[in-house]
Amino acid sequence: SSSPSSSSSSSYNATQQRLPGAIIIGVRKGGTRALLEMLNLHPDVEVAKAEVHYFNVEEHYHQGLAWYQAQMPFTLPGQLTVEKTPGYFASPQVPARVWDMNPAVRLLLIVRDPAERLVSDYTQVLHNRLTQHKPYQPLEELLLHKGHINHGYKALQRSLYHLHLARWLEVFPREQIHVVDGDALIRDPFPELRKAERFLDLPPRINPSNFYFNITKGFYCLLSAGHDKCLDESKGRQHAPLSTQALQKLCRYFRKPNKHFFEMVGRSFSWC
Numbered sequence: 001s002s003s004p005s006s007s008s009s010s011s012y013n014a015t016q017q018r019l020p021g022a023i024i025i026g027v028r029k030g031g032t033r034a035l036l037e038m039l040n041l042h043p044d045v046e047v048a049k050a051e052v053h054y055f056n057v058e059e060h061y062h063q064g065l066a067w068y069q070a071q072m073p074f075t076l077p078g079q080l081t082v083e084k085t086p087g088y089f090a091s092p093q094v095p096a097r098v099w100d101m102n103p104a105v106r107l108l109l110i111v112r113d114p115a116e117r118l119v120s121d122y123t124q125v126l127h128n129r130l131t132q133h134k135p136y137q138p139l140e141e142l143l144l145h146k147g148h149i150n151h152g153y154k155a156l157q158r159s160l161y162h163l164h165l166a167r168w169l170e171v172f173p174r175e176q177i178h179v180v181d182g183d184a185l186i187r188d189p190f191p192e193l194r195k196a197e198r199f200l201d202l203p204p205r206i207n208p209s210n211f212y213f214n215i216t217k218g219f220y221c222l223l224s225a226g227h228d229k230c231l232d233e234s235k236g237r238q239h240a241p242l243s244t245q246a247l248q249k250l251c252r253y254f255r256k257p258n259k260h261f262f263e264m265v266g267r268s269f270s271w272c
């Protein structure tokens with residue numbers, strides 16, 4: 001794969017653009033960028049740098065597979081192309097469309113504590129609004145209605161992983177979806193990358209020495225061929241505040257959905 005700072009080097013010997021053999025389908029704010037960049041450390045992997053939004057955006061989808069392929073990086077035969085679009089996971093029309101493209105494509109789903117994800121999601125929208133000089137309601141106003149959880153809040157819906165996964169499992173067999181623990185990826189990326197390599201049938205080439213904890217950033221950063229790369233400042237942002245009381249309500253709310261999700265994936269996570 002290209003070194004993190006010089007993606008142009010990848011096109012030097014490369015032959016052609018190919019459809020992805022693996023897709024990171026979500027979840028939004030789960031750590032999708034970190035996972036993509038870390039997979040890109042592998043010499044047999046090339047990634048689409050920008051989110052592609054092919055299967056979930058009608059204008060793109062209607063341009064057909066040639067358009068999709070043209071968004072992909074140049075690869076040598078035998079290299080694996082990977083793209084990530086977090087919006088795929090929660091879009092109802094996407095699973096069948098992905099299957100139509102390639103029923104053997106491998107899917108990666110990175111999940112994170114759903115309450116934490118919701119706050120991260122809110123914080124991103126808040127940041128975007130403020131950048132556009134637009135106001136935005138405080139999180140608790142969106143999340144609670146007369147003291148009760150507001151089911152209609154979009155960011156809450158996106159954290160109901162079992163609902164979205166159920167639609168994927170109507171189309172794809174369970175073995176074709178690899179679940180990455182986003183909280184574990186933050187704490188220690190290497191073990192999650194080793195598992196992903198195995199799922200993708202890649203020889204083990206990513207090493208613990210590809211990661212170092214950057215104290216200033218407060219997250220792991222990447223090392224490859226002498227290059228040092230941290231994710232940009234939009235990743236690992238300080239979260240908007242939420243009262244302990246609201247957080248407790250949220251955690252209680254997620255208990256059942258989480259249980260459903262654990263049953264579907266056949267493992268559990270230590271979420272709130």
Ligand code: A3P
Pocket residue numbers: 027028029030031032033034086120121185186219220221231234235236237238
């Ligand atoms: P926060 O900004 O809420 O901390 P996505 O790329 O899907 O939008 O996910 C963003 C999240 O990736 C960040 O959410 C952060 O917690 C997580 N993340 C995981 N590993 C990271 C890393 N090495 N550097 C920065 N962020 C990382």
